[in-house]
Amino acid sequence: xxxxxxxxxxxxxxxxxxxxxxxxxxxxxxxxxxxxxxxxxxxxxxxxxxxxxxxxxxxxxxxxxxxxxxxxxxxxxxxxxxxxxxxxxxxxxxxxxxxxxxxxxxxxxxxxxxxxxxxxxxxxxxxxxxxxxxxxxxxxxxxxxxxxxxxxxxxx
Numbered sequence: 375x376x377x378x379x380x381x382x383x384x385x386x387x388x389x390x391x392x393x394x395x396x397x398x399x400x401x402x403x404x405x406x407x408x409x410x411x412x413x414x415x416x417x418x419x420x421x422x423x424x425x426x427x428x429x430x431x432x433x434x435x436x437x438x439x440x441x442x443x444x445x446x447x448x449x450x451x452x453x454x455x456x457x458x459x460x461x462x463x464x465x466x467x468x469x470x471x472x473x474x475x476x477x478x479x480x481x482x483x484x485x486x487x488x489x490x491x492x493x494x495x496x497x498x499x500x501x502x503x504x505x506x507x508x509x510x511x512x513x514x515x516x517x518x519x520x521x522x523x524x525x526x527x528x529x530x
Contacts, residue, residue: 378422378427378453381393383395383420383473384420384473385416385420385427387427387453387455387503388450388481388484388486389484390425390472390476390480390484391473391476392420392429392455392457392473392475392476393402393418393420393473394417394418394419394420394472394473395417395471395472395473395474396414396416396417396418396471396472397411397413397414397416397417397469397471398517406468411468412435412437412438412467412468413468413469413470413471414471415432415434415435415436416431416432416433416434416435416440416468416470416471416472417431417432417471417472418430418431418432418471418472418473418474418475419431421489421506425453425454426437426453426455426456427454427456428455428456428457428458428504429455429456429457429458429474430458430459430460430503430504430506431457431459431460431461431470431474431475432459432460432472432499432500432503433459433460433461433462433466433470434460434461434462434496434498434499434500435468435470435499436499438462438464438466438473438499439462439464439473440462440463440464441460441461441462441463441496441498441499441500441524442460442462442463442493442494442495442496443458443460443461443492443493443495443496443500444458444459444461444492444493444494445457445458445490445491445492446478446481446488446490446492447488447489447490447491448478448481448482448486448487448488449486449487449489449513450484450485450486450487451502455486457475458504459475460496460499460500460503461480465468477494478491
């Protein structure tokens with residue numbers, strides 16, 4: 375398998391995409407922010423270091439209930455992909471601001487080995503967030519705002 379392929383907003387690995395995204399409001403809500411809806415509190419982020427990619431997705435908001443955390447780690451050769459998601463079992467009555475990760479089954483179909491898989495309850499919305507991605511405005515790789523607004527444009 376070759377290197378991780380850089381694509382707009384993230385990476386393509388074995389044909390599967392892991393991308394950073396938000397609703398375009400940058401996670402800022404209320405006074406001083408441009409958004410007030412639940413979507414603005416949800417996002418996905420990507421961190422790439424060497425042969426490792428970490429994906430973090432946050433579906434939880436102060437309005438979601440029955441929140442939990444799930445994730446997995448897959449390996450193929452010396453490459454590793456780790457996925458962590460703060461999610462809710464309650465009905466999602468808002469658009470997810472991030473880009474969802476590939477399901478674990480998709481990695482297995484491509485020959486990746488499962489190194490870890492988990493699901494556990496969280497308190498509240500699951501904070502604190504991972505240190506490398508502690509907010510929608512953190513230093514994690516983010517899509518360019520102007521390009522994010524052109525999501526419908528599927529040029530390759």
